[in-house]
Amino acid sequence: MRYEAPTTTEGAVALLAAANGTAKVLAGGTDLIVQMRSGRLAPDLVVDLKRIPALTSIAAENGGYRVGAAKACMELVEHEAFVRDCPGITDAVKLIGSIQVKGRASMGGNLCNASPAADSTPALIAARVTARVVGPNGSRDVPVQEIAIGPGKTSLGKGEILESFLLPKRAARSGDAYLRFTPRTEMDIAVVSAAVNLTLDEGGVCRDACVSLGAVAERALVVPEAAAALIGTKVDEVALKALAAAASAACRPIDDKRGTKAYRTKVAGVLARRAAEIALNRAKGTN
Amino acid sequence: MAKHHVTTTLNGSPVEYLCEPHHTLLDVLRDDLNLTGTKEGCGSGDCGACSVMLDGRLVCACLTFAAECNGRTIETIEGMANGTKLHPLQQKFLEHAALQCGICTPGMLISAKALLEKKPDPTEEEVRYWLAGNLCRCTGYNKIVEAVLDAAAELRRA
Amino acid sequence: MANDVKFPERELKVIGTSPVRPDGVPKVTGRAQYGADWTLPGMLWAKVLRSPHAHARIRSIDTSAAEALPGVKAVVTGKDFPEQKFDYVGPERVAINFWHFTRNVMAKEKALFDGHPVAAVAAATKDIADEALKLIKVDYEVLPHVIDVDEAMRPDAPLLFEDMKTRGVTPEPTTPSNISKKIEFKLGDLDAGFKMADEIVEMSYKTKPVHQGYIEPQSTLARYDTDGQAEMWSSSQGHFVMRTFTAKLLGMRVADLRVHAAEIGGGFGGKTICYVEPIAVLLSKKAGHPVKLMTTREEVFRATGPTSGASMTIKIGATKDGKIVAAQGIYKYQAGAFPGSPVMNACMCGFAPYDIPNAHAVGYDVVCNRPKAVAYRAPGSPISAFAVESTLDALASKLGLDPIDFRLKNIARPGTQMLSGGKLAHAGFAETLQALQKHPAYKSKLGKNQGRGVACGYWFNGGGESSATVHVNEDGTVVVSTGSPDIGGSRASMALMAAETLGIDYESVRPIIADTNSVGYTQATGGSRVTFATGMTVINACNKVVDELCARAAKIWKIDRADVIWENGHARPAGGRAGEFEPMSLKAIAAKRAATGGPITVSASVNAEGQAPGFSAQFADVEVDTDTGHVKILRYVAAQDVGRAIHPAYVEGQIHGGVVQGIGWALNEEYIYDKNGHLENPGFLDYRIPVCSDVPMIEAIIVEVPNPVHPYGVKGVAEANIVPPMAAIANAIDKATGTRLTDLPMSPPKVLAALDAG
């Protein structure tokens, strides 16, 4: 195996584009190194992204944030303005692994590893985040939900890397939240998860919402029916029940070592509802 | 494949090593530099026994390529005591009987030190969540948490 | 911590204090050397090739390509291990069959579980060793497999051993099966007993195998020289046992193998048998170089022993006023790939805490395609206690009795006839339950979806063979060497008992663990035996030292030995000579060593008997999230009779640790196999042992009802604490939700399904 640590995105892209055999990019390595050690993966080339400023920085942009795809989760969690402005994504990022894992793991790696259970993905989707992809043919901006398309599969082409995320400016009276279920309090992979992002009008009526579920399908789902259950309501009991039902109805999970179909389907509704309640309080500024 | 030549600052001293590109920092620390205080409990990021500080960040040495560490600063358990003077956390772990077999102890100490540097006055719950990446199978965590809280109090007094 | 019963006999000076352990500093500075931390010049790295199949006949193994790889120095397979006699040897409860044992270390005819070793290599680097494994070609004939115990017992189940006839059944069965053994205990008249009962509860239970989960994977360094002398650094619970097993499996003479006890990173029973040691020695012998063999976490889960999973049915009957009149337990325990589950312990421990006039226990030892079960903290007892203590709780509810009152009404006391034979010889059970009942939180109110559950646990505790040597140095310091690996602070306890006996301060004693060729034979650290048995031999040796010191003082004073007594660490003239000379300290006498007869060194050995059982009573408060099935432990209180707490902080630590392992067992830990018999969760991410944020502070109540056989009253502390938690938590969930879980682990999907089923 060859290890390279370029200092520009273009350098990384060039290395990848020119590679023969399996080439992998390395962000925090918390998925990649585990997979290599278990023998599931034996890349010929590993391109470390952590020496590229564009991939490891965070900056304000258009009232939102541009976050480097390889930026370590701990750095995000310690970024006060980010934490204040992006509570739902922060919820998710905080849940990824241990402090040690977060010291290295990135949202880009979380997304590109393309596990249906990735924690930050539903939160990024619900927050309507755009990903900037750079490749041999230049760069393109894509909605986050179009990146991970199946277990371990992304829509990135050869030589393409995810450079950064654009977290858009949040409208007034908006709130978002992410919840997952795991048997342990920490150090666990989501059995099922839900992210809810909503915006209220001055009268407290929900005018916009996005709901995303994790670990209930081959990829994180966007559930418009669940969002529709909230829009036009004051996010009251009736709406929350409808939201839970719509969330459960959208699930098409599998039985695996981490949970059963029935369990995931039911708890998806429970979590969507609980996340909506938190998001509502955040939108109202009561939290 | 050629080995990488890596220059680091390890526990305050300049240290160079040659490593295979696929070897982890844990491999190099233990097998090449003979720093066996950093333990391997899983090799997959799950147990925290290999916790070290990399450029001031708490990480798992088993999930870090040795080749990545060029120009970086590494701190391991071997550098925790100041010469012959134990760090207050080390002292409190002893006084509180916070280790039984002791295999988790180096990782716990590194992790706890990282916590107290960020948060000098943590609550019990904060200690528990921070240490969640450090498994201990012997102690049930009681005395570890007590030792960390006590060390925090002592460090605040100092 | 509360001391409910005081040690009455005598004033103690250092015992009962909690000083810093003698081996502490190296462990907090990273200098302590565990199994994987040893190296030798010219050392090779070994790796083991493992079966990817749950059950397969090994038609052939071709190692030629691996051997030809540059850097590979030796390859071994099952053929390189001498054949062993098919014979069950040793006491029945822990009998070993070396024909099986050698096949567990390295498969011969068949691979019997996913992860079963089939070959091993030693090479110049780890990478070359890994490469070499890929070059070994094994021709497998995949066979049908069986994982579950109830399925393994069916007549049409795939057989692991085509000729296995159930032992313990007369007449001997005519057809083979996976049932290795049946075992039975009977007391009184069961039918008559049940006829007297006003209420009877009968329930069935299942548990999954759980792993000890020690954080340090098995590792060893071995050196075999051309003169036939071998040396080994091994992290195990008993370096003598490793020597015995390794020598036996390799056909070596015991004296030719010297084993050093590396520091051990947890064992909990799992490091009482060997896996890697014989392989490493054999590779070293073949290669002519030292060999280090470290296992990975995945290998630990796939191929070292968890404890059994089980299927059980318990029936208990009681009269209206709460007296148990009859009880029956049927225990089917998975042994894994080779016979030898702890089902006999299940039969003996399940009902042991109670006075039950009519009782019956039947146990089945059943093989299946999983790693062979190995001891795990109170082996066998936590599983049976889960079933028995759950059933008792249901019965108490039916009778409208407080669970502690109900247990107290039936508690075994000295003189109670035990189902396993003999009468209970020691007090402590009732005292422990009473201590628990007195805990102020026992009567505290709980909220919605919260419940409190009680359970008890019994463990034999252990005695047996231990040795110690005590050396008095010329400056008055003392070195105590024993043969007991220290997993949880036992060096501190040895130093405390030595200091107490000699009348010197704790800091003057240096306890060490000597290698197999430097101290007498000592059984493994297990069975809660070290502080009792090794402690006893340390005390005996120290008493002999005292005797010698008195003789030396007599010589110095030129008086009769009989006129010298030992008091407060000093020899004093006594009797008719009292007051004639200034008392002499140990240090003063030691300084005159050469002039009074030379080195003062005493070795002692015991085959300790008279251990007293361990008993723990606990309650758990839980809260159930009825929408997700998640169970949170709000409070946990554990009382345990330890006889005497030599080092109370480490005693508490044992209780905390055992309880938290029990919490993991109760809620989340399990082996998950896919339909092909592959283990799906061989790592700490999906084999979920409790993390720090999962548990509250465990409140330990140390109860001290001394064991009169031990000079300081020790009973043992390491195991009884893991017995009650599974039932305590099941009982608490039942109280919180009205739903009883009978299947471990009580993981969220199971809890939610049970709640939804109403």
Ligand SMILES: Cc1cc2nc3c(=O)[nH]c(=O)nc-3n(C[C@H](O)[C@H](O)[C@H](O)COP(=O)(O)OP(=O)(O)OC[C@H]3O[C@@H](n4cnc5c(N)ncnc54)[C@H](O)[C@@H]3O)c2cc1C
């Ligand atoms: C102990 C432990 C606990 C964990 N717990 C959680 C958890 O709770 N929740 C969770 O979601 N995950 C968890 N994970 C998984 C992992 O930590 C996360 O998925 C993490 O976000 C991955 O980020 P990384 O930077 O380490 O990715 P890497 O391992 O560096 O990369 C992951 C994959 O993405 C590719 N990749 C990375 N960056 C880019 C990029 N910029 N462009 C294109 N491709 C890229 C890599 O080539 C690789 O295939 C855990 C892992 C461990 C070891």
Ligand code: FES
């Ligand atoms: S060895 Fe690195 S986390 Fe376990």
Ligand code: FES
């Ligand atoms: S003290 Fe043994 S694992 Fe923590």
